[in-house]
Amino acid sequence: MIDGVTNADAIPALERLMQFAGQRHRLIVNNIANLSTPNFQPSDVSISDFQQQLGQAIDQRRAQYGASDGGLALASTDQVEVSEQGMTLHPQPVGNNILFHDGNDRNVERTMQSLVENFMTYRTAAQFLRNRFDLINTAIRERV
Amino acid sequence: MYGSLDISTSGMIANRTRLEAISANIAGSDTILNQDGQYEPFRRRIVTLAAGDPSGNSDQGVHVASIDLDNGPPMMKYEPDSAFANADGYVGYPNIDIVTEQMNAMEAQRSYEANITAAEATKSMMSVALQLLA
Numbered sequence: 001m002i003d004g005v006t007n008a009d010a011i012p013a014l015e016r017l018m019q020f021a022g023q024r025h026r027l028i029v030n031n032i033a034n035l036s037t038p039n040f041q042p043s044d045v046s047i048s049d050f051q052q053q054l055g056q057a058i059d060q061r062r063a064q065y066g067a068s069d070g071g072l073a074l075a076s077t078d079q080v081e082v083s084e085q086g087m088t089l090h091p092q093p094v095g096n097n098i099l100f101h102d103g104n105d106r107n108v109e110r111t112m113q114s115l116v117e118n119f120m121t122y123r124t125a126a127q128f129l130r131n132r133f134d135l136i137n138t139a140i141r142e143r144v
Numbered sequence: 145m146y147g148s149l150d151i152s153t154s155g156m157i158a159n160r161t162r163l164e165a166i167s168a169n170i171a172g173s174d175t176i177l178n179q180d181g182q183y184e185p186f187r188r189r190i191v192t193l194a195a196g197d198p199s200g201n202s203d204q205g206v207h208v209a210s211i212d213l214d215n216g217p218p219m220m221k222y223e224p225d226s227a228f229a230n231a232d233g234y235v236g237y238p239n240i241d242i243v244t245e246q247m248n249a250m251e252a253q254r255s256y257e258a259n260i261t262a263a264e265a266t267k268s269m270m271s272v273a274l275q276l277l278a
Contacts, residue, residue, distance in 0.1 A: 026204065028262070029148045029151045029152055029262045029265075030205065032155065032258050032261075033151050033152060033154060033204075033259055034205075035255050035258060038192070038194075112258070115261070115262060115265055116265075123269070126272045127272075129276060133276065
């Protein structure tokens with residue numbers, strides 16, 4: 001019964017986005033902690049792959065249930081393992097920078113950029129989710 | 145997102161240890177006697193970092209794997225009147241280069257600040273998530 005309320009419009013997709021951004025934050029923070037570690041390879045997951053998977057799941061949901069109903073069936077990839085409650089990330093080495101003398105191919109600027117962009121994505125998804133919940137709250141209270 | 149503060153803290157601890165070793169090297173750059181008063185030139189401390197955090201039982205983060213002593217030859221200065229001169233009149237001093245230590249200190253400081261930035265981002269994300277409830 002409650003599924004009809006909690007699976008309304010954009011809530012499932014926003015939840016998945018928040019889960020992904022929260023997990024990815026750990027990866028980026030680990031890369032920052034290991035900026036000076038010899039023989040360390042910074043690792044990350046592919047954002048475009050996740051966006052594609054999320055887009056496909058949204059399209060599938062729209063085709064199956066209509067515009068704003070039904071659960072979101074996000075498929076697992078080899079980098080993003082999706083379960084009922086959350087997701088687990090399996091990162092790959094990024095390797096898009098020169099290899100320094102200590103065997104570390106860090107890219108400080110890209111890592112900091114990833115940190116900021118990931119945080120903005122998380123905050124945006126959280127604010128949209130807050131907005132959706134406020135709407136449900138308004139409907140429950142029957143007062144605008 | 146859970147455990148992100150642990151990772152940033154481990155990075156800060158490792159870089160602070162690096163900075164302490166560098167401070168010890170700079171302080172002992174002219175020391176040729178050990179604490180018992182015998183002739184033993186100060187040997188440079190070299191800090192080696194490794195990924196993972198054994199104290200937190202995690203494979204994320206960073207820790208100091210070892211603090212080794214430099215095995216290089218001491219810097220020989222010609223002081224024939226010194227009590228510690230060898231047969232040729234040279235005394236061995238620590239081979240610590242202040243400029244190298246200062247460059248390492250700058251890098252350790254920047255890594256420390258990067259970890260603080262990451263910890264601030266974690267704090268902001270957690271407070272944003274909490275706003276969903278209130």
